[in-house]
Amino acid sequence: MKAAVASGADAVYIGGSRFGARAFADNPGEDKLLEAIDYVHLYGRKLYLTVNTLMKEQEMKELFDYLLPYYQQGLDAVIVQDLGVLGFIREQFPDLPIHASTQMTITGVHGARLLKDLGAERVVTARELSLNEIRQIKDQVDVEIESFVHGALCYCYSGQCLFSSLIGGRSGNRGRCAQTCRLPFDVRDGGKPIGKKDERYCLSLKDLSTLDLIPDIMEAGVYSMKIEGRMKSPRYTAGVVHIYRKYADLYLEKGRSGYRVEEEDRRILLDLFDRGGQTDGYYKNHNGRDMIVWKEKPSFREGNSQLFEQLDREYVEKQLKVPVTGNLFLTEGKNASLILQSQEYRVLIEGDMVQTAQNQPMSEEKVLKQLNKTGNTPFQFESLSAEIQGNVFLPVQTLNDLRRRGLKVLEAEILHEYRREYRKQDLPDKQVSNCNTRSSGAWNLTVSLEKPECFDTAVHNLNVNRVYVDAAHFEPQRWNHYVQACHDSSKECILTMPHIFRMEAQRFFDRNLVHLQKAGFDGFLIRSMEEIGYLKKASIPGKLVFDFGMYGMNRRAQKMLLDLGANEITWPVELNSRELEKLEIPGELLIYGRLPMMVTAQCLHQGMKQCDHTPVLLSLKDRMGKEFPVKNHCTFCYNSIYNSAPLSLLGYSDSVEALSPASLRLQFTTESPAETAKIIQVFADEFLNGKKAEAILTDFTRGHFKRGIE
Structure with missing residues (x-):
């Protein structure tokens, strides 16, 4: 934090002892974090607290006591992922600014506007957004935009990753990501390896570096340029911040015409950290093979000792000082007085009475030399004067005390502006809206499909009450047919919206708006905040079923989802029973x-072969021999990497019944029609018909139903 401030950062995000997305970092305790808040404020900077993890119900009770001392100290903002946390802070600390984390997967105008309406002052965009998409948000939503400009890139859309969670119980949504994407994998097509043997790091992205794009990024409307520096050294922080400060200032001073990047600065960034090259990311490209590391990082690399020593000397070890102007007044027979001024702050301190010198009176030079010793204080005199009248004498200890008290009062004056008093909020009782109703055992069984060839199997099964059809794979021209077939079989038909709603999705639904209006879907499975606003703007009727990726991890988050328009909620998959x-x-x-x-x-598919807009099924094989199916959803231009084994709660019907869920879902992704039919029947026999289930799955997982996550 000190290195970031010393090298030119305007603000720093920092995690405390709880609820931050860097759970394994050496995060400061309360006393150090309170000290850090004061530190940045003395230098005119800001400190933001990371409260950007999903929270379980029991943790919400601890949030108020955790935040209160930082709020009172003058914390500048909190960054959040959990909607329940956002609602809680908005109610309990209404004047504390909130930033919406990139973990919220905000990819467009609708999501940004929704969060603005909920009380977010700033939105940290998904790293995958283009300059054009950012510009649209800026033009249409009155919200600050923060975007990443340097550092590590996640392979997955932030907030949508369960890889580390499902494999090892370390959830990225809880700040415990094990960085599974940095491991080697073999890519297979039809069981056969494809690609080069030495290109196994297919999920490991190069680090982001955008020096050449700073004019474009600033002109697109980005308010805050964010440097990612998870668990890096102070030296790395100082080096990267210093260079981006230099080029941000260069553009602000000379504009685009005077903007040039020196090759030496590119080399410095690589010397500071290099996992296999750098990329300018997604600002101008939707994706690309050249963003991937592909090959193993060298085990040893010669360090730039001269650079490291310079950074340590100029930023890491050097104590930053606040400039102060001082005016000392010494008059025989009157109290000494000292006026100190820094920025717009001005204080007057009186000392002991000035004595008459018995021998040699104090000279201006001697007085100033003594007074100028600011030592370990955060201050340094940039100008200091003494106005002396008569033959004056003042003990050195008294002069030192005057300076010490003066600087202490000045510091308190600067920090007083940031202090807050907490005022208890009178909050109305909130009634829970009608949503899913608790089941008494007569469950509704719903079926989610990605493959159109499995539709007839699901729609003709008498045990199924609802069918979800995926917009990425069920062609719009036949939407009406699918809805009608469901209705003829007394079933609901719900359209599954894409996991990611960006310009491709906007254009797709705009192009097929007539089909959407005529289809008469009973509702929509919502997977992105963008979709809520789009359907509302397009005046498309139907119930909204929020999927598990909308994260109602605690009661307050659930209520926030209802406020956003949810008629039904899907329980999160990372909570245990x-x-x-x-x-x-x-x-x-x-x-x-x-x-x-x-x-x-x-x-x-594009990285290993080519982009031919053809959906295929590949697989990733890890070091343990597990294979993870991979689908490219070309309609919306994103990939899904699925778990190697399906979740199955067969044999757990008693535990499920004890929870009284509103309904039960079977989700089909890669299964054939025959497999789909068999699985529906087996689960219906156990959960609906009370029969002993046939063991049909040889490889499956219980997910987090029993173990949960940390």
Whole structure:
């Protein structure tokens, strides 16, 4: 933090002891964090607290006491992912600015506007957004935009990754990502390896570096340029911040015409950290092979000792000082006085009475030399004068005390502006809207489909009450047919919206708006905040079923989802059965299906072969021999990487019944029609008909239903 301030950062995000997305970092305790808040304020900078993880119900009770001392100290903002946390802070600390984390996967105008309406002052955009998409948000939504300009890139859309969570119980949504994407994988097509043998790091992205794009980024409307520096050294922080400060200032001073990047500065950034090259990211490209590391990082690399020593000397070890102007007044027989001024702050301190010198009177030179010793204080005199009248004498100790008290008062005066007093909020009792109703055992069974060839199997099964059809794979011209077939079989038909709603999705639905209006879907499975605003703007009727990726991890988050328009909620897949019991609103429970472990802008099919706009099914094989299916959803230009084994709660019907979910969902992704038919029947036999289930799955996972996450 000190290195960032010393090298020119306007603000720093920092995690405390709880609730931050860097759970394994050496985060400061309360006393150090309070000290850090004062530190940045003395130098006219800002400090933002990371509260950007999803929170379980029991943790919400601890949030107020955790935040209160930082709020009172003058914390400048909090960054959040959890909607429940956002609502809580808005109610309890209404004047504390909120930043919406990139973990919220904000990809467009609708989501940014929604968060602005909920009280977010700033939106940190998804790293995958183009300059044009950022510009649209700036033009249409009155909200500050923060975007990443340097540092590590996640392979997955932030907030949509369950890879580390499902493999090892370390959830990226809880700040515990194990960086599974940095491991080697073999890509397979039809069981056969494809690609070069030494290109196994297919999920590891190069680090982002955007020096050449700074004019474009600033002109697109980005208010805050964000440097990612998870668990890096002070030296790295100082070096990167210093260079971006230099080029931001260069553009502000000389504009585009005077903007030139020196090759030496590019080399410095690589010397500071290099995992296999750098990329300018997604600002001008949707994805690309050249963004991927592909090959293993060298085990040893010669360090630039001269650079490192310079950074340590100029930023890491050097104590930053606040410039002060001082005026000392010494008059025989009167109290000494000292006026100190820094920025717009001015204080007057009186000392002891000035004595008459018995021998040699104090000279101006001697007085100033003594007074100028600011030592370990955060201040340094940039100008200092003494007005002396008569033959004056003042003990050195008294002069030192005058300076010490003066600087202490000046510091208090500067920091006083930031202090807050907490005022208890009188909050109205909130009534829970009608949403899913608790089941008494007679469950509704719903089926989610990605493959049109499985539709007839689902629609003709008498046990199924609802069919979800995926907009990425069920052609719009036949939407009306699917809805009618469901209705003829007394079933609901819900359109599954894309995991990622960007310009491709906007154009797709605009192009097929007539089909959407005529289809008469009973509702929509919402997977992105953008979709809420789009459907509302397009005046498309139907219930809104929020999917598990909308994250109602606690009661307050659930209520926020209802406020956003949810008619039904899908329970999160990262909570165990005991944690699900604590949720107030019954949700749809996923009892079968391959979970999407990653949703990515990158495309393995394109990276390994070519972009031919043809959906294919590839697989990733890890070091343990597990294979993860990969689909490219070309309609919306994103990939899904699924778990190697499907979730199955067969044999857990008693535990499920104890939770009283609103409905049960079977989710089909890669299964054939025959497999789909068999699985529907087996689960219906156990969960609906009370029969002993046939063991049909040889490889499956219980997910987090029992173990949960940290």
